[in-house]
Amino acid sequence: MSESPAAASTGRSTRPFSRFEWLIAGRYLRARRKEAFISVIASLTMVGVAIGVATLIVVMSVMNGFRGELLDKILGLNGHFTGFPIESQFTDYKETVTALEGVDGVDFAVYFVEGQVLATGQGQSTGVTVRGMDEENLKKLSLLYNATEQGGFDQWDESRGVAIGYRLAQTLGVNLGDQVQIINPEGTMTPFGSTPQIRSYPVNVIYNLGMVEFDSYFMYMPLEPAQDYFKMVDEVLKPGQAQLDPLATDEEIDAAYMRVPRASAVEIFIDDPDQVGLMRQRLQSAPETRPLVLTDWQQRNETFFSALQVERVVMFTILSMIILVAAFNIISSLIMLVKDKSADIAVLRTMGATRGSIMRIFSMTGTAIGVIGTIAGTIIGLIVAANAEALRSSISNLLGVTLFPPEVFFLSSLPSRTDPVEVTVVVCMALGLSFLATLYPAWRAAQYDPVEALRYE
Known part of the structure; x- marks a missing residue:
């Protein structure tokens, strides 16, 4: 059964998100002259999400490649067990x-x-x-x-x-x-x-x-x-x-x-x-x-690979803060948008839009910022991770400085191995934080009293 025009105009719908709600959310995402400042903040927030996602993907891919290359080369020459004779x-x-x-x-x-x-x-x-x-x-x-x-x-x-x-x-x-x-x-x-x-x-x-x-x-x-x-x-x-x-x-x-x-x-x-x-x-x-005295590769390299694992966890936690900061920016930009659109909210409420409809409109607006930033960051991160060594060589030649010197990092080139599971975790984390960041501003918008909002208009 199709949705009635009245339901579409008032926001009452049997579907989770009506066409009317998508229309209003999309309109709020497009900048107009008097809303330029809010639009700039939203754009910067989107860039922040993209940078955070791309950085996480690149860094985790390089660390995966670094660990994998070291493991392959160490275990390619030194066995998983070394046996020494006794007796x-x-x-x-x-x-x-x-x-x-x-x-x-x-x-x-x-x-x-x-x-x-x-x-x-x-x-x-x-x-x-x-x-x-x-x-x-x-x-x-x-x-x-x-x-x-x-x-x-x-x-x-x-x-x-x-x-x-x-x-x-x-x-x-x-x-x-x-x-x-x-x-x-x-x-x-x-x-x-x-x-x-x-x-x-x-x-x-x-x-x-x-x-x-x-x-x-x-x-x-x-x-x-x-x-x-x-x-x-x-x-x-x-x-x-x-x-x-x-x-x-x-x-x-x-x-x-x-x-x-x-x-x-x-x-x-x-x-x-x-x-x-x-x-x-x-x-x-x-x-x-x-009889042999056996020592395994984990015993021989326990300190080294434990340090790598700790570094992976610390780097992931620190770089996740970029996405978290971008999520806070989503909150601030949505609060400003809600404040600016208080009259529009009141009009929509008087036309019959429910609190849930208002909440969904602003949730979609904020989530869209996170989704676009996440998609852009994922694409950029995958491209950079796939060409990490070429970019390192180009930057080193341009600046005349050896980035990631082999004497320090053990390897002659910068390896990169992208793990689909880790990429999925990063994307889900970015989308989840973006959605959570919209809940409070959207809830505040849904609580607006139409009478109070229109009193001074």
Whole structure:
């Protein structure tokens, strides 16, 4: 059944919002000369809502991208679990990796040799972490294997060279093919004390992971040279071999002894990084694995990621204040509008408009300001978030200043990942505050007494 003309003219309607109410609310939104000041306040309020929504979307997207990139890169090279041997020397590392990869929920595992050294290039020196790995295990670390800028990991085991990050190459002043000298203070024992272990290796690979920590402080080496350099190879008698005569020749000694290489630890990568508690139980109870001391990625990075989470909450709370201030501006602009339209309200009431109709008119007027601002802010925020790195580069080039320096923020570029759930929360919050801001002015307008309002007109 259609709405009657009388009902439309008086605001009485069977629908929540009648065409008459939409018409009056739209008229109040359009500026006229004598209402220019109120219109300016409403426009500024709309801009405030848009800025608040856009800022929240951009900041939360950048923080999501920052956390995601750090997590991907940290867990792309360092496993979700690191296992250190106990009870005996870690000589069965290959069998241990095979057993670990058979545990349900484990993606893959790698073994490695690791040590701290001083690296020297063309007159420059810096401390680095050397990690020895064979090509089979490097291929499992696709993030590193595919990050080469110069050279490559083909025939890595036979290369007898090293792989370094491009920032470390800049620090040492070396290029592909140049020699890097590494010094280990725990060298060979002599009657006069320990002498440093000093060796030189050619640079066969320069990689770029986009993360300052790995590009500046990590050096990779084939497994066997690393085991030899860090003295991770034991000389033991072959099974069944009797003790040699003290006067045995070198050939007899070589024939009687065998080399038993060791590893430092294993990295374990699991399918779901958040299931570290469950996976710890599975790994420790697996019957075929040797005893290992396990540390997970949450333990290693607990302080860092906790600080990121606190920062996310604080930034969201602080930036939400922009929308809250804009909501207060909606209240002030609507109160001014209600004051200015007191005579119109009285006329509408005398024509039969109900209090509810008056309240809906001004609620729609104020809510429309918030809706338009929210839509505009959402569009701007999504565009800026999608082009965050391009905008950062443009502003940096224009001002001649490095924004978000990699040395401070760990990453070479400004990442951005927009979360649809967070965008929805921001939009709903902006719309909700905008609607709540209209209730008091609209209620005040509905309470106007037509007689009192027209007395002095």
